[in-house]
Amino acid sequence: MESSLRYAFAFAALIAVFTAHLLSRRRNTIRRIAGPPSPSWIFASGHMQQLLLPHPYGDYEFQWQKTFGPVYRLKGCFGKDRLMVSDPLALQAILNSPNFVRIGMFDILMRLLFGEEAVICANGDQHRRIRAAMNIGFTAAAVRTYKAVFDKVAETFSEQLENSPAGPINVCPFLSLDTLNAISEAVFHYSMQDLGEDFVANNVQIVKITGTQSEAHILVEALTTGFPMWLWRAGMALPTTTFKIFRKLRYYTHQLGGRIIRERQDAVTQGLEMNNDFFGALLGSDNMSEDEIIAQVGILLLAGQETTANTTAFALLELARHPDFQEKLRAEIYSGLATSRGTVNYDSMPLLNAFIKETIRLYPAIPLVERVALKDAIIPLAEAITTSTGEQITQIPILKGQVVTLAIASYQRLEPRWGKDVHKFDPSRWLDGTVSAGDAVGPYVNLLSFLGGPRTCLGWRFAILEMQVIICELVSKFSLMETEGESSQPRFLSNLMPVLSSGEKTVPLHVTRL
Numbered sequence: 075m076e077s078s079l080r081y082a083f084a085f086a087a088l089i090a091v092f093t094a095h096l097l098s099r100r101r102n103t104i105r106r107i108a109g110p111p112s113p114s115w116i117f118a119s120g121h122m123q124q125l126l127l128p129h130p131y132g133d134y135e136f137q138w139q140k141t142f143g144p145v146y147r148l149k150g151c152f153g154k155d156r157l158m159v160s161d162p163l164a165l166q167a168i169l170n171s172p173n174f175v176r177i178g179m180f181d182i183l184m185r186l187l188f189g190e191e192a193v194i195c196a197n198g199d200q201h202r203r204i205r206a207a208m209n210i211g212f213t214a215a216a217v218r219t220y221k222a223v224f225d226k227v228a229e230t231f232s233e234q235l236e237n238s239p240a241g242p243i244n245v246c247p248f249l250s251l252d253t254l255n256a257i258s259e260a261v262f263h264y265s266m267q268d269l270g271e272d273f274v275a276n277n278v279q280i281v282k283i284t285g286t287q288s289e290a291h292i293l294v295e296a297l298t299t300g301f302p303m304w305l306w307r308a309g310m311a312l313p314t315t316t317f318k319i320f321r322k323l324r325y326y327t328h329q330l331g332g333r334i335i336r337e338r339q340d341a342v343t344q345g346l347e348m349n350n351d352f353f354g355a356l357l358g359s360d361n362m363s364e365d366e367i368i369a370q371v372g373i374l375l376l377a378g379q380e381t382t383a384n385t386t387a388f389a390l391l392e393l394a395r396h397p398d399f400q401e402k403l404r405a406e407i408y409s410g411l412a413t414s415r416g417t418v419n420y421d422s423m424p425l426l427n428a429f430i431k432e433t434i435r436l437y438p439a440i441p442l443v444e445r446v447a448l449k450d451a452i453i454p455l456a457e458a459i460t461t462s463t464g465e466q467i468t469q470i471p472i473l474k475g476q477v478v479t480l481a482i483a484s485y486q487r488l489e490p491r492w493g494k495d496v497h498k499f500d501p502s503r504w505l506d507g508t509v510s511a512g513d514a515v516g517p518y519v520n521l522l523s524f525l526g527g528p529r530t531c532l533g534w535r536f537a538i539l540e541m542q543v544i545i546c547e548l549v550s551k552f553s554l555m556e557t558e559g560e561s562s563q564p565r566f567l568s569n570l571m572p573v574l575s576s577g578e579k580t581v582p583l584h585v586t587r588l
């Protein structure tokens with residue numbers, strides 16, 4: 075009797091699970107969206123390996139976009155449906171809606187490393203207030219004042235190249251530290267020495283840890299990203315190497331923030347002017363608490379370091395691959411320098427800017443970001459799509475909890491927007507009218523590499539001017555040539571990085587002083 079009751083219960087449970095599965099399938103509004111065939115259940119990671127692991131990045135993704143259009147459905151880990159979106163109107167709607175928020179390991183990492191008050195983690199009114207206050211250091215006028223720092227950083231990079239032993243030079247480690255230096259000097263008024271050796275060494279470790287990806291990582295992420303934040307925070311106390319490095323980063327950036335605030339307050343108690351810089355302005359404005367100001371130190375140092383370093387490394391790689399273009403750019407830079415009378419107007423150099431735009435188009439530092447719907451929503455489409463049942467639709471109903479992937483790299487390869495040969499590196503598309511203006515999606519010539527909407531990258535103008543200065547300095551002083559053998563290709567390892575098939579991040583170049 076007892077065992078037949080157990081069987082009855084087991085059977086009822088099975089029916090309940092099956093019914094719930096059927097109901098969720100019926101409610102799943104994106105099931106009709108076409109997409110690549112589901113991989114076998116043996117591959118618990120669904121299409122995620124094909125999406126995240128290819129070298130070069132995008133091998134499958136760009137083909138899927140070609141076959142299914144700018145919105146299609148993928149299988150995530152453990153059979154979960156995900157929507158891949160590169161349609162401009164849909165992207166704009168998602169980016170500007172408070173009903174779609176960041177999820178995934180990136181979000182958890184940001185919260186663990188920088189805390190809930192960091193601008194990248196804050197939400198709603200707190201985010202708006204912190205962002206508005208911080209914007210003071212990132213307006214066009216404010217960024218122009220950092221030019222002297224960028225000049226110094228570019229000169230240091232030149233010296234590092236000149237002092238390197240003969241033979242191919244891997245430019246990546248130099249760029250990594252130089253871009254950290256740029257932020258530290260410009261925003262904090264601290265040199266790398268002021269940051270301290272331990273801080274810099276720990277930073278190198280952080281870059282290494284976050285620069286790894288594998289099938290195991292994908293599955294572990296899928297299993298653990300649902301853990302509550304309190305559990306992650308508790309996990310930070312575990313004595314593992316990774317968490318130790320994370321804890322150090324939090325400690326160092328907290329110390330640094332405290333020191334910055336004390337120095338400015340001491341100046342005031344001594345009757346001196348509070349340093350009229352970014353942090354002085356934040357303290358003086360009363361718009362942010364001291365804890366909130368301290369929480370921004372880590373994110374500012376890290377957000378703009380590897381993103382700018384890797385984008386610049388790809389730029390140098392493309393210059394080395396295109397010697398004719400390099401010559402033309404050099405001629406433009408020489409003429410710009412000759413007529414500058416001490417103040418170079420970078421924005422009036424068409425080749426330089428077309429080159430930077432093309433680099434940022436093809437090599438978005440973060441090629442995709444994940445969002446989840448907090449409420450049921452309707453996503454409008456710029457271009458109608460045909461569902462698997464043959465219906466033409468111009469909007470997609472989304473249910474609460476649906477994960478959408480904003481496919482930045484795919485958007486930047488949409489033919490109607492960027493012209494033919496979208497996979498080719500061709501700066502001339504920006505000069506001959508090939509690129510169509512379209513609706514405003516991102517802040518910089520409609521590219522999404524700096525995202526868009528209220529979470530647009532705060533430092534985009536900073537990154538552009540820094541790259542303009544570094545590229546002008548290098549091209550005016552050196553000739554760059556690719557080395558023989560394997561060429562670096564982009565891989566998505568928390569950032570889009572130039573790596574060899576061994577996984578080593580490297581851009582080896584022959585660099586000759588002119």
Ligand code: HEM
Nearest residue numbers: 193194377378381382385439440524525529531532533537
């Ligand atoms: C080529 C260089 C850069 C690229 C491609 C880039 C890209 C991005 C992207 C895609 C985001 C949004 C991330 C998300 O919400 O999921 C972001 C946010 C952010 N970036 Fe950048 N970034 C670059 C350089 C910089 C620099 C130089 C700084 C500062 C000096 C900076 C500071 C920030 C900050 C503070 C945020 C958070 C903004 C917010 O949530 O309101 N970035 N960046």
